[in-house]
Structure formats: structure tokens, C-alpha cells
């Protein structure tokens with residue numbers, strides 16, 4: 535599955551947001567830096583109205599949404615890369631994630647201590663990015679030193695790694711994150727294996743006061759501007775509102791959102807932004823027993839998409855019977871779509887499209 539690491543300075547609202555996200559009390563919010571020491575992992579159902587619609591048409595007994603994993607990573611402070619604070623633990627946990635949700639304090643509250651003594655989300659973002667870049671630089675230098683012997687032996691993989699590490703080091707030494715390095719298609723796999731922290735896509739999460747949830751504020755505007763300059767994404771969320779919503783029944787939550795001038799919960803926006811950031815798409819399997827959503831990276835060929843369900847589906851892949859979401863809904867289900875000639879039989883080279891309703895045929 536896909537994993538998002540929630541990072542940010544202490545006391546910016548990470549735990550509050552994480553609690554709301556996972557609707558558990560696992561990570562206790564407290565007005566105290568370093569409160570979340572162990573990384574907390576939570577799985578969140580990805581809301582998708584299309585899945586409900588498909589289940590309704592097919593009369594599916596069960597609805598199984600796809601899931602996204604969130605990891606609440608302990609707070610980072612200035613000097614973390616030198617082992618201060620919870621530095622090393624932090625860095626180990628963050629390496630394993632696919633993307634980073636960087637929570638920034640955009641709320642003013644004299645009762646909540648800011649570790650730097652002022653509210654300045656752009657400066658906070660810079661503090662964390664600098665620590666991550668220093669950590670990357672250190673690991674790049676170590677790895678290049680470790681490659682020397684293999685390089686002399688003419689190892690091809692080592693040569694590729696050396697080339698990529700050199701590019702990363704050049705960027706980092708100029709003060710640029712590794713994600714600014716342009717990587718050729720044939721190098722993407724090796725590049726990802728380097729697991730550089732600043733190569734991961736970033737989503738800035740502006741934690742604003744309840745009253746600013748619908749509109750944002752000057753702090754979140756400054757973050758949006760910074761994100762645009764970096765080619766990153768940003769969303770405005772009030773962790774406190776999300777916390778309240780997570781305790782309400784769905785109907786109450788709906789009314790509460792309307793009162794606050796919000797169209798949907800911030801959590802939905804956060805997940806959607808995460809999908810966009812990671813270029814993720816969804817396909818569906820629909821039957822009388824269950825309607826289920828599956829997550830794949832955009833551009834995934836049918837056999838690989840089948841492999842998300844089960845490895846056997848990929849290995850024995852024959853073909854995929856495919857109905858586009860719109861056809862399924864407009865025509866009123868699988869049989870009617872089939873009668874109308876809208877069920878296509880697709881082979882191994884078919885690239886699955888977002889919203890496809892699929893049925894795989896495979897050899898065992």
C-alpha cells in the first residue's frame with residue numbers, strides 16, 4: 535500500500551491530525567514537544583463516491599474501499615541530522631514512506647508553545663527541509679565512498695548508482711532538495727532505491743484555526759505561494775475541526791461542515807491531494823458479493839494492476855474484461871453495458887484507466 539509520513543516541528547498539530555485521521559487515540563495530543571515518540575501507523579479508508587454508486591447499481595453486499603497508510607513521525611527540531619531531538623529515529627521512519635505530508639503551524643495561540651517562539655510556517659518548512667537535505671548529503675557521501683571498490687571492478691549497477699548519487703550531491707550542495715534532480719525513465723527505479731528524503735514528493739498541510747478553515751489565512755497563503763514555487767502541493771486544514779468531525783456520526787458531521795462553510799472534510803481533501811501528488815489512480819472490481827476499490831500508479835498495465843489483487847492474477851494473466859466507469863453507471867450495470875457492446879476485452883499491453891471496472895481472466 536501507499537504510505538504517507540506526517541512530519542513537522544513539535545506542537546504544530548500532527549498528533550491532533552493523525553488522531554482525527556485514524557479515529558484512534560493512539561497518538562495523544564499534548565502541549566509538549568516530543569510527545570509522539572514512537573511512530574504511529576494508521577490505515578485510512580479512501581473515500582470515493584464512485585465506489586458507493588457502483589455498489590448500489592450492482593447490489594453489492596459489501597463495500598471495500600482502498601486504503602492509505604499514514605505514519606505519524608516524531609517531531610523534528612533544528613539539529614536533528616546531528617542527532618539532537620529524535621533525529622535518528624525520525625530519519626529511519628521517514629525513509630520508508632512514499633510521500634511526505636508536512637504539517638505547518640498556521641494558527642496563532644499563545645497557550646500552545648512554538649518551539650521557535652514565533653508562528654512562521656515558511657521558515658518552519660525551511661528548517662525541516664534543511665535538516666533533511668543535510669541528512670541526505672551525509673548519506674550520499676557515505677554511499678559514494680562505499681561504492682569505490684565495486685566501481686573499480688566495473689560493476690554496472692554501481693556505475694548507475696554513482697552517477698545518480700553524484701547528481702543528488704551536486705543539487706544538495708547547491709542547497710536544492712534531491713527532488714529537483716531530473717531523472718531519466720530508465721533510472722527511476724535505481725533513483726527510488728536510494729530512498730533520499732528530499733526526493734520524496736511533499737504535500738504541505740496548513741493547520742489553521744477553526745475560523746480560518748474555509749478561507750485560509752495569511753500564513754496559509756504564504757505556504758501556498760511557496761508550494762507553487764517548488765512545484766509542491768498544499769492544502770488548508772484545521773486539525774481541531776477534523777478532530778471534532780471524527781467524533782461525530784456521518785449526518786452530524788455533514789451538518790457541522792456546512793455550518794463551518796466547508797464542502798467536505800479536510801481529510802478527504804488531504805487524501806485526494808495525496809493521490810494527486812503520488813499520481814495514484816483507482817480501478818474497481820464489482821460483483822453481487824462486494825464492490826471494491828484498488829489503488830495503482832497512473833500508467834499501470836493490466837497484468838500489473840491485476841497483481842495488486844493477487845500475485846497469481848499477474849503471473850497467469852490472460853485478459854481483462856473492462857467497462858469504463860461512466861458506461862457502467864449510465865447503462866446501469868455490467869450486463870447492460872455488455873449488451874450495449876461497452877465491455878471491452880483487453881490484453882497484456884492495456885493501460886488501466888482511472889475508474890475502470892475490471893474483471894480479470896487468468897490461468898492458475
Ligand code: GDP
Nearest residue numbers: 544545546547548549550563564565641643742
Ligand atoms: P504535534 O506535536 O505536532 O503532534 O502537535 P499536537 O497535535 O500534539 O498539538 C499540540 C497542541 O496544539 C495541542 O494542545 C493541540 O490541541 C493544539 N492544536 C493543534 N491544532 C490546533 C489548532 O488548529 N488551533 C489551536 N489553537 N490549537 C491547536
